[in-house]
Amino acid sequence: MTEKIDWQAEDKKYIWHPAMQMKDNEVFPPVLIDHAKGVYLYDTEGKPYLDIISSWWCNLLGHCNPEINEALKRQIDTLEHVIFTNFSHKPAIELSRELAELLPKGLTKFTYHDNGSSAVEAAMKMAYQYHNQTGHPERQKFMCLDSSYHGETIGALSVGSMDDYAGIFHPLLMDNIHFKGLDCYRCPYGKTRETCNIECFESAEEAFEKFGKETAACIVEPVLQGAAGMRMYPPAYLTKLRALCDKYGVLLIDDEIAAGFGRTGKLFAIEHAGVSPDILCTSKGLTAGYMPMSITV
Ligand SMILES: *Cc1c(COP(=O)(O)O)cnc(C)c1O
Numbered sequence: 086m087t088e089k090i091d092w093q094a095e096d097k098k099y100i101w102h103p104a105m106q107m108k109d110n111e112v113f114p115p116v117l118i119d120h121a122k123g124v125y126l127y128d129t130e131g132k133p134y135l136d137i138i139s140s141w142w143c144n145l146l147g148h149c150n151p152e153i154n155e156a157l158k159r160q161i162d163t164l165e166h167v168i169f170t171n172f173s174h175k176p177a178i179e180l181s182r183e184l185a186e187l188l189p190k191g192l193t194k195f196t197y198h199d200n201g202s203s204a205v206e207a208a209m210k211m212a213y214q215y216h217n218q219t220g221h222p223e224r225q226k227f228m229c230l231d232s233s234y235h236g237e238t239i240g241a242l243s244v245g246s247m248d249d250y251a252g253i254f255h256p257l258l259m260d261n262i263h264f265k266g267l268d269c270y271r272c273p274y275g276k277t278r279e280t281c282n283i284e285c286f287e288s289a290e291e292a293f294e295k296f297g298k299e300t301a302a303c304i305v306e307p308v309l310q311g312a313a314g315m316r317m318y319p320p321a322y323l324t325k326l327r328a329l330c331d332k333y334g335v336l337l338i339d340d341e342i343a344a345g346f347g348r349t350g351k352l353f354a355i356e357h358a359g360v361s362p363d364i365l366c367t368s369k370g371l372t373a374g375y376m377p378m379s380i381t382v
Pocket residue numbers: 200201202203205234235236237306311312340341342343344368369
C-alpha cells in the first residue's frame with residue numbers, strides 16, 4: 086500500500102516561496118502543479134490553469150514546447166557543462182552571434198550569467214570598471230527611475246525604488262540617485278499621453294546636473310516597468326535620457342529582462358526610442374523559463 090502524502094503540508098513545512106507573504110498560504114495554499122502544455126498548467130488532480138502570468142513573464146513559447154524539449158535532450162546527452170574560463174563551446178558562440186544580429190546597434194560582446202539580478206550586478210560592475218580604467222574612478226554612483234525594479238541582490242536592490250523589496254535593507258544599500266515623477270497613470274503634472282511633454286524628465290536633468298560627473302551609469306527598464314505594476318511610459322523619455330547620458334559621459338544600462346523578446350511589440354523595448362544602450366541585460370524570455378540564464382551584452 087502506498088502512503089498518502091499531504092504535499093501541501095509538506096510544502097508548508099519545507100519551502101519558503103519568493104516574493105510573497107507566507108501567511109497568505111493559510112488562506113491560499115500553493116497550487117501543486119504536476120505537468121504543463123502550451124498555455125496550460127495542470128494540477129495533481131488534472132485541473133487546468135491558464136498561465137496568464139507566463140510563469141513570471143518567462144514563458145514566451147509555451148510550456149513543454151516540443152522543439153525546445155528536443156533540443157535540450159540532444160544537448161544534455163552531448164555536453165551538459167564545461168568551465169567557461171579558457172574553454173568554450175559552439176552553442177554559446179552561435180547564440181551570441183545570432184543575438185548580435187538582432188540586438189540594437191553596437192551590442193556585440195556577451196557575458197553569461199545565471200539569473201536576471203546577476204546580469205544587473207555584472208552591468209553595474211562593468212560600468213564602474215570601465216570608468217575606473219579610463220581615468221574616472223570617481224564615477225561611483227548609479228541613477229535609476231522612479232518605481233524601478235532590477236532584482237533582489239544587494240547591488241540590484243540599490244537601483245530599485247520599491248520599498249516592498251528594498252525597505253528593510255536600506256542600511257546595506259549603495260547611495261544611488263532615484264529620479265522622481267515618472268508615473269504616467271497618476272501623472273504628478275496632471276498630463277495625459279496626448280498632452281505629455283515629458284515634464285517628469287526635469288527630475289533626471291536636475292540629478293545629472295548635480296551628480297552627472299560622479300555617476301557611472303543610469304539603469305532603466307525600457308518603456309515598461311513590470312514589477313511597478315506594468316507601468317508604461319513614453320519612448321521619448323529614453324531618447325532624451327540617451328542624449329543626457331552622452332552629454333555627461335554616463336553609461337546607459339538597458340534592463341530588458343522583463344520587456345525583451347517581443348513583450349512590447351519590438352524585439353527589444355528600447356527600439357521604440359530608436360537608441361542603443363551601452364549595456365543591455367536579458368534573461369526571463371531568453372530561455373523561455375527553461376533554465377536560469379542571463380546575458381549582459
Ligand atoms: C525579473 C527581473 C529582474 C531580476 O531577475 P531574476 O532572474 O529574478 O534575478 C531584473 N530586472 C527586471 C526588469 C525584472 O523583471
